[in-house]
Amino acid sequence: MLKKLPQVLHIHLHLQKDGKIYAWGSNSYGQLGITDATSGKPTGASKSAVAVELIYANDGSELPKFVSIAAGDYFSVALAEDGSVWSWGRNVNGQLGHGDFGTGYTYYAPVKVQQGASASKTVVTGTETTESDGNTVTKNIYGNNIYLEEIVAISAEGDSVMAIKSNGTVLSWGVDSHGQSGTGSLSDKHVPTRAKASDFDGVKDSNGIPMSTTSDTSYLANVTSIAMGKNQSAVIVGDGSYVLTAGDNTTGQTGLGTTEGNTTMFKAVKNVWGSDVKVVEIKSGANHTVARTDDNRLWAWGDNSKGQLGLGDTVIDNSIEMADKPTQVKRGDSYSDDAYINNIWTIGVGGNNSAAIRHDTVVGSDVVWSWGVIMPQDNLVI
Numbered sequence: 001m002l003k004k005l006p007q008v009l010h011i012h013l014h015l016q017k018d019g020k021i022y023a024w025g026s027n028s029y030g031q032l033g034i035t036d037a038t039s040g041k042p043t044g045a046s047k048s049a050v051a052v053e054l055i056y057a058n059d060g061s062e063l064p065k066f067v068s069i070a071a072g073d074y075f076s077v078a079l080a081e082d083g084s085v086w087s088w089g090r091n092v093n094g095q096l097g098h099g100d101f102g103t104g105y106t107y108y109a110p111v112k113v114q115q116g117a118s119a120s121k122t123v124v125t126g127t128e129t130t131e132s133d134g135n136t137v138t139k140n141i142y143g144n145n146i147y148l149e150e151i152v153a154i155s156a157e158g159d160s161v162m163a164i165k166s167n168g169t170v171l172s173w174g175v176d177s178h179g180q181s182g183t184g185s186l187s188d189k190h191v192p193t194r195a196k197a198s199d200f201d202g203v204k205d206s207n208g209i210p211m212s213t214t215s216d217t218s219y220l221a222n223v224t225s226i227a228m229g230k231n232q233s234a235v236i237v238g239d240g241s242y243v244l245t246a247g248d249n250t251t252g253q254t255g256l257g258t259t260e261g262n263t264t265m266f267k268a269v270k271n272v273w274g275s276d277v278k279v280v281e282i283k284s285g286a287n288h289t290v291a292r293t294d295d296n297r298l299w300a301w302g303d304n305s306k307g308q309l310g311l312g313d314t315v316i317d318n319s320i321e322m323a324d325k326p327t328q329v330k331r332g333d334s335y336s337d338d339a340y341i342n343n344i345w346t347i348g349v350g351g352n353n354s355a356a357i358r359h360d361t362v363v364g365s366d367v368v369w370s371w372g373v374i375m376p377q378d379n380l381v382i
Contacts, residue, residue, distance in 0.1 A: 013076055014051065019065025021078060022051040029074040030108030031089035042108030058088070058109040070156035072174070077161055078110065083150045085163060086110040094190030095159045095174035097148070101190050115146040116171065116192045148192055157284065158230035163192065168222040170195040170235060178231045179264030180247035182220065186264060195220040195235075197244060198265040220244070220266055229253070229284030230351065232302070234291075235266060240278030243269045243291060243326075252324030253287050255301035259324050272326050273299060283349035290354050291326065296344045298329035298356060306352040308372030310341070329354075332371065341369065 011025035011032060023032040026047050033054050036043050040056035057063055063086070068079040075089030075096060087096040088110045094101035097113035148171070153164040159175035171192035172181035179186055182195035197220045225236040232247030232254060244266035245254040252259050255269040273279070273293050281292040288302030288309060300309040301323045310329040311320045331341045341358065345366075348355040353372030360367045 011071065011076070012051075013069050013071055015066060015069045015078075019067065019081060021054040021063075021066055021069060023054060023076075024048045024051045027108075029090035030106050031071070031074050031076050033076060033088040033108070033110050035109050044108060054110065056109060057086070058107055058111045063110060068154055070154050070161070072156040072158055072160065075156075075159075077113075077154055077156050079151055079154045079163075083152070083166070085113040085148045085151050085154060087113055087161070093159050093175045093188045095156075095161060097161065097173040097190070097192055099191050101188070112147040113173075114191045115148050116194070153226060155226045155228040155233075155284075157228045158286070160228055160230075160233075162195075162226045162228040162233055164223050164226055168224070170220045170223050170226060172228075172233070178248035179262040180229065180231055180233045182233060182246035182264070182266045184265050186262065195246070196265040197221075198267055200242075200244065200266070200268050225280075225282055227282045227284040227289060227349075229289065230286040232284060232287065232289070234269075234282050234284055234289050236279050236282055240280055240294065241271070243279050243282065245269055245289070248287070249324075251287055251303040251305075251322040253289065253302040255289065255323075255325050257325045259322070269301075270325055273297075281347055283347050283354075285349040285353070286351040288349070288352075288354070290329070290347050290349050292344055292347050292356075295342075297340060297342050298344055298347065299326040300329050300354065301326050303352075306373040308352050308354050310354060310371040332369075 014022045023034060027045055032048060034043055034052045035041055035056040040060040054063055064080040064082055066078045066080050070077045072095060077087045079085055088107045091101055091105040092103060096107060098111055099114050150166040151163045152166050155162045160180055161174050162172045164170055172183055172195050173189040173192045176186060176188050181189055183193045184196050222238050223235045227234045234243060234245045236243055246263050246266045247253060248262055250259060254263050256267060257270060278294045279291050280294050283290050290298055290300045292298055304311060304320050304322050309323055311327055312330040328340045330339055343359045344356045346357050355368060355370040357366055358369055
């Protein structure tokens with residue numbers, strides 16, 4: 001299986017089995033999170049040509065073991081073994097989830113993400129001074145920080161982040177210009193905020209109460225998988241019978257069958273794969289989403305201007321510019337008697353590209369398939 005290796009805007013993160021993170025590439029906004037091995041303080045270096053282990057947090061304490069990593073545009077996020085979330089890098093739009101935001105709030109080493117609105121910063125207990133590229137930056141220290149906990153999964157893209165709590169609820173933060181956080185508004189979220197569902201009663205919570213009633217809204221629940229895209233997001237609910245989406249829909253990114261406006265709360269995508277088929281994996285790119293069903297086939301929707309949906313268009317005949325609802329991904333080889341790709345056991349999605357690992361019965365081994373266009377800033381993770 002390919003190791004998870006986010007590569008976003010010229011940076012690379014590598015998570016080892018022992019829970020250690022290594023980073024290399026550009027560090028213009030502290031997105032590498034590297035610190036001095038002796039002092040434990042952020043180095044402020046503009047880049048690193050070699051892989052450097054992340055050892056210390058922004059306050060000089062040692063970092064915990066991590067189980068998952070994600071990266072957006074000039075920032076990084078990591079999920080720790082204890083369920084806490086850490087972030088570092090650029091924080092212009094609150095994408096780090098620390099409660100502060102703006103050009104003066106770049107973090108060059110990992111800091112714990114706050115719990116949410118209940119952890120509003122009101123009491124200043126001190127200040128912290130750091131050196132970066134010859135400049136002295138002083139920031140307030142607040143005494144009532146309550147940190148995010150019980151997180152089991154994270155996803156990041158662009159300047160937005162999403163996380164699942166152990167109880168199946170979803171939290172989002174960062175840029176929300178298209179409603180991709182699913183929280184019901186178009187304003188950026190500077191701390192984790194609970195996502196909502198609209199017009200959906202397909203799943204009940206742990207108390208047997210419907211998650212939402214028709215023409216009503218309530219908090220999203222029973223989520224098992226998340227995919228944050230640059231302008232849209234998607235989640236799998238319950239046993240995989242339902243996929244819900246939120247965000248920009250100008251090129252059908254939400255898969256709701258329309259191309260109008262923004263969807264600011266999660267809504268259910270129409271099931272086109274069959275009532276007995278479940279969705280088991282989902283990934284989102286800049287403006288498209290790919291889902292894998294339990295029969296190991298792929299479905300895609302959204303922007304297809306670069307062929308990222310895998311619907312059979314070519315450079316010569318780019319007739320399928322987008323798909324506003326889930327559409328089955330085709331095969332590109334000439335020897336198959338099946339028009340659609342099958343035997344897929346995992347998928348990956350970048351900004352304008354997609355990939356999958358397929359058990360190929362013809363060659364007798366697992367083979368990586370890819371489609372779309374890979375740009376230098378794209379993040380393709382399998």
